[in-house]
Amino acid sequence: MSTGIGGVLCCETLSKRHWSELDQTLVGTLADMVAFLYERIYRIETEERMKHLAYVDQTTGLMNQNGFEQTVASILTNSEDGKFIYLVIDQFVTIQEVLGFDGGDQVLQQIADRLTALFPNPSYVARLAMDHFVLFVPSFLATPIDDLLIQLKKPYIIKGQEVYVSYSYGSATYPIHGSSVKECLQNAQIVLSYGKKLSTQSISSLYNPFMKEASQILFDTEFNLRKGLDMQQFSL
Known part of the structure; x- marks a missing residue:
């Protein structure tokens, strides 16, 4: 799809010139070629921008979930084979709330920079x-x-003041705990959620199948209780 007129192609001469039909055709063809070139460049830039938005986190510059x-x-x-880490900042x-949204973004950016430095290629980091980081x-x-990861606890300088953070994470090992990226990430998140029920911060746990079963049992129990209440199936 054309984006419209991008500019004007000018031909200058020091003396008056009569433009023949051939001259007009040649100049028109040249103008079309230039227009096509600029249109193609614009489309490439647009495609690259769309790809960037689809695969890169805009706050930290890390990969997002799709890219990861x-x-x-x-x-x-x-x-x-390797280990998947699902990490959250406590x-x-x-x-x-204390530093504001811009201060919070600066914390995330500095954490992302530190994670990238601690886990360079062939490791991969995403937000x-x-x-939530993985x-x-x-x-x-x-x-x-x-x-x-203990390096994350060193202070960050945000708006002229030192900010200390703690973190919690769950981990799952490929291919022992999952046969795909999504399954390993899900199991690592289950580990984290399971640990958070025991303590609010500084949790680090490795996946165990009983954790998934426990989460499923809890979900089914809560769902059935809510359904029973809605259908008035309980009585004193």
């Missing part, structure tokens, strides 16, 4: 939403993940 899943899925096709809402760390990396 596609990138890591291509790694897993080569049978690369009490981030409180931090955002899913708000204070990582894929190949199993052959020797340094324990806890030893690296």
Whole structure:
């Protein structure tokens, strides 16, 4: 689809010239070629921008969920085993309330920078939403993940003041705890949610199948209780 007139192609001469039919055709063809070139450049830039929006988190510059899943899925096709980390920043809402939205964004940006430095390629880091981050760390990396993540607790300078954060995370190992990126991320999140029920912060746990079963039982119980209340199936 054309975007309309992008400019005017001018031909100048020092003396008066009679434009023949051939001259007009040649100039018209040249103008069409220039217009096509600029239109193509515009479309390429638009496509790149759309791709950026689809796969990159706009606040931190990290991959978003789409970018993370596609990138890591291509790694897993080569049978690369590794660990998925689902990490959240404890009490981030409180931090955002005190520092404001712009201050909260600065915290997220600095955390993203630190995670990227701690887990460079062949590891991958992404931000899913708000204070939720995910990582894929190949199993052959020797340094324990806890030893690296503890660096997140060092202070951040935001608006001229030191800000300390703590974090919690759940982890799942591919292919033991899942056969795909989505399944491993889901199980890592289940671990995190299970741990959060026991304590509010500084949780780190590895996936165990009973956690998923416990979550399913709790969900079914709560759903059936709500349904029973709505249908007035309880009586004193």
